Amino acid sequence: MTITKNIGAKAAVAFVAVAMAFTLVAPSAKAQDVSSMSLEQLIALVNQLQAQVSGSGSASGTCSYTFTRSLSQGSTGADVMNLQKFLNMSSDTMVAASGAGSAGMETSYYGPATAAAVSKFQTKYSADILVPSGLTSPTGYFGPATMAKANALCAAGGSTGGTGSTGGLKGGAGTLDEVQFISALNNEEVGEGQEDVDVAGLEITPDNSDIAITAVKLTFDHAEGSEVSGSATRLSKYADEVSLWLDGEEVARLDADDFTKDSTGVYSKTVSVENAVIRDGDKGELVVAVSGVSNLDSGDVEEEWGVKFANVRYQDAQGAYTTDSSTGNLNTYRTFSFEDFATSAAMEFKVRSGDTDVNNARTIAVSSTTKTSDVKALSFKVEIDGDSDMNLDEMTVDATTTNATLINVVSAAYLYMDGDRVGSESITSGFSSAAEITFNDLDLDLEAGETYEFEVRVDLLKATGDFASGTTLDVDVSSADVDNTSKWVLEDENGDTVAAADRSGSASADAHTLVTIGGGIALGSKSVTQVTDSNDSAKNYGQYTVEVEITAIADDIYVLQTAASSSVALTSSGVQYIFEDSSNAQAVTASTTSASLTYKSGGTVDGSSIRIDEGQTATFELVATFNPTTAGQYGLRVTGIGFGTTNSGTGSSQTASPASDFRTSKVYINN
Numbered sequence: 001m002t003i004t005k006n007i008g009a010k011a012a013v014a015f016v017a018v019a020m021a022f023t024l025v026a027p028s029a030k031a032q033d034v035s036s037m038s039l040e041q042l043i044a045l046v047n048q049l050q051a052q053v054s055g056s057g058s059a060s061g062t063c064s065y066t067f068t069r070s071l072s073q074g075s076t077g078a079d080v081m082n083l084q085k086f087l088n089m090s091s092d093t094m095v096a097a098s099g100a101g102s103a104g105m106e107t108s109y110y111g112p113a114t115a116a117a118v119s120k121f122q123t124k125y126s127a128d129i130l131v132p133s134g135l136t137s138p139t140g141y142f143g144p145a146t147m148a149k150a151n152a153l154c155a156a157g158g159s160t161g162g163t164g165s166t167g168g169l170k171g172g173a174g175t176l177d178e179v180q181f182i183s184a185l186n187n188e189e190v191g192e193g194q195e196d197v198d199v200a201g202l203e204i205t206p207d208n209s210d211i212a213i214t215a216v217k218l219t220f221d222h223a224e225g226s227e228v229s230g231s232a233t234r235l236s237k238y239a240d241e242v243s244l245w246l247d248g249e250e251v252a253r254l255d256a257d258d259f260t261k262d263s264t265g266v267y268s269k270t271v272s273v274e275n276a277v278i279r280d281g282d283k284g285e286l287v288v289a290v291s292g293v294s295n296l297d298s299g300d301v302e303e304e305w306g307v308k309f310a311n312v313r314y315q316d317a318q319g320a321y322t323t324d325s326s327t328g329n330l331n332t333y334r335t336f337s338f339e340d341f342a343t344s345a346a347m348e349f350k351v352r353s354g355d356t357d358v359n360n361a362r363t364i365a366v367s368s369t370t371k372t373s374d375v376k377a378l379s380f381k382v383e384i385d386g387d388s389d390m391n392l393d394e395m396t397v398d399a400t401t402t403n404a405t406l407i408n409v410v411s412a413a414y415l416y417m418d419g420d421r422v423g424s425e426s427i428t429s430g431f432s433s434a435a436e437i438t439f440n441d442l443d444l445d446l447e448a449g450e451t452y453e454f455e456v457r458v459d460l461l462k463a464t465g466d467f468a469s470g471t472t473l474d475v476d477v478s479s480a481d482v483d484n485t486s487k488w489v490l491e492d493e494n495g496d497t498v499a500a501a502d503r504s505g506s507a508s509a510d511a512h513t514l515v516t517i518g519g520g521i522a523l524g525s526k527s528v529t530q531v532t533d534s535n536d537s538a539k540n541y542g543q544y545t546v547e548v549e550i551t552a553i554a555d556d557i558y559v560l561q562t563a564a565s566s567s568v569a570l571t572s573s574g575v576q577y578i579f580e581d582s583s584n585a586q587a588v589t590a591s592t593t594s595a596s597l598t599y600k601s602g603g604t605v606d607g608s609s610i611r612i613d614e615g616q617t618a619t620f621e622l623v624a625t626f627n628p629t630t631a632g633q634y635g636l637r638v639t640g641i642g643f644g645t646t647n648s649g650t651g652s653s654q655t656a657s658p659a660s661d662f663r664t665s666k667v668y669i670n671n
Contacts, residue, residue, distance in 0.1 A: 204286055240294070
């Protein structure tokens with residue numbers, strides 16, 4: 001479209017709009033001659049007429065003042081205050097919704113807010129103010145054209161336009177129906193360095209009108225607390241800032257230094273509030289929050305203060321202002337205390353054991369020629385309870401091996417968090433068989449409320465050359481190390497060391513067996529029955545049935561189909577077992593015992609042995625009976641397996657560990 005066509009189209013639209021608007025407004029408007037108006041004048045007139053048609057704005061009264069001088073930013077005087085009152089008669093030209101310059105709180109200073117309101121007035125009546133002066137944008141300057149329009153409206157007994165309720169408020173003469181404490185906010189704790197901690201609040205319900213809260217008087221009194229022994233009495237020694245919130249939105253903020261102390265030691269301040277409207281019938285939550293100083297004196301910890309809403313000033317829809325200091329819980333103290341950061345944050349650092357697939361005893365295949373890397377040795381969790389984030393910079397774990405020195409078994413250790421490697425440590429000659437491994441310079445940021453998954457992994461040296469096949473290794477996190485502030489370097493979000501009292505827990509793994517060739521052992525189903533002797537009903541014995549699962553590791557292995565008590569060498573029987581008494585001590589086997597081992601599945605029969613291929617698992621059933629010389633509670637424990645690399649099935653062995661995983665339940669036997 002060409003520029004000429006575009007202008008023509010706009011003009012056509014403007015003429016149509018003017019014609020339509022004329023049919024809806026007063027005859028005085030129709031009397032205007034539009035035939036000689038420019039396009040800009042027509043558009044401005046359309047905007048003005050549309051505003052009149054829609055009734056935009058909300059009048060709060062009329063004016064009779066006559067303005068006599070031009071005003072601009074920096075001007076002061078009674079006429080500035082009257083100009084603000086005039087502009088505040090309509091919601092679309094208001095100087096401010098609340099606080100200084102708002103309805104009822106007009107000032108004699110012409111500042112940026114007044115200039116912005118004048119600009120809105122100029123735009124609203126642009127056809128009478130801007131267009132005749134050749135302007136297309138408002139200026140914020142209360143000059144002759146703007147003054148003439150304002151005086152014309154005031155002389156007619158009018159306002160800035162429209163009808164309705166003050167500042168968008170609706171209703172009649174309003175009051176406060178209910179003002180009650182928010183029950184959940186009582187005896188709150190403000191920690192050093194904590195920001196905007198809610199300490200008291202009111203549920204405010206207006207009646208018969210929307211209300212706009214314009215000011216709140218707050219009072220703080222140290223003497224209201226039951227604990228008033230602190231060395232400091234000044235509010236600013238405890239608090240940094242005080243803020244007010246309505247329904248979760250901030251409406252005011254000031255420094256604690258802004259409060260004034262009276263002769264009785266009470267600190268008070270009337271706080272101007274902005275944008276704080278509660279609708280008729282709704283319930284608004286007005287809350288006072290306190291930010292604690294970052295360096296609370298130790299002598300002032302646990303000190304209590306009282307805070308109260310001494311009064312609330314509000315405006316209703318009729319423009320009336322009321323200061324209420326007596327309804328409900330107004331002018332009543334609520335107690336809160338200042339605490340060190342750890343107490344107020346209720347924080348706790350917890351260590352717990354993690355993945356059982358990692359921590360349960362495992363037979364780990366290692367090489368006799370090369371090292372084995374990244375072997376999982378320990379899994380644990382860290383929980384960050386409370387309201388404070390933490391930073392973990394150093395961690396110590398304990399490693400134990402049956403070898404003479406750890407350096408002959410492990411070459412390096414690694415720390416993983418949520419699957420990512422975050423730390424590593426080389427194992428040097430200084431490590432004994434029972435050694436502490438410390439991961440330094442971690443700088444791990446841990447968020448409050450989160451749980452993190454940690455793993456310790458190790459690189460293992462070659463077997464036979466550095467350590468013997470069958471060596472065990474276990475890695476643990478002890479509670480003593482977790483509580484030790486030099487072994488676990490941990491800070492809260494305030495940069496302070498997390499005290500031992502705020503740490504807890506430990507994590508441990510069973511001893512893992514490192515073998516070049518071997519058998520992993522696990523128990524399947526277990527059952528124990530009490531059998532009565534067929535020859536003498538007064539006597540009975542125990543029968544124990546256990547599934548033993550054997551997995552070939554690193555190579556094929558052969559297992560004999562024999563079972564023997566600990567009196568037989570482990571290397572020359574398929575499965576070895578013992579009987580235990582009620583205290584888990586080995587029971588004397590002087591009376592009749594018997595046992596059999598039957599192959600069930602998973603392997604291949606090869607002579608008198610069962611061949612189990614590398615990586616495969618074979619299941620055997622052990623059935624043993626026990627008739628002791630002394631009556632009591634008895635159970636069975638599998639202590640290990642024997643195996644070979646040929647079908648002789650002998651020569652090597654594997655211990656079943658930990659013992660607790662290889663026990664049956666106990667049954668009472670009366671001989």
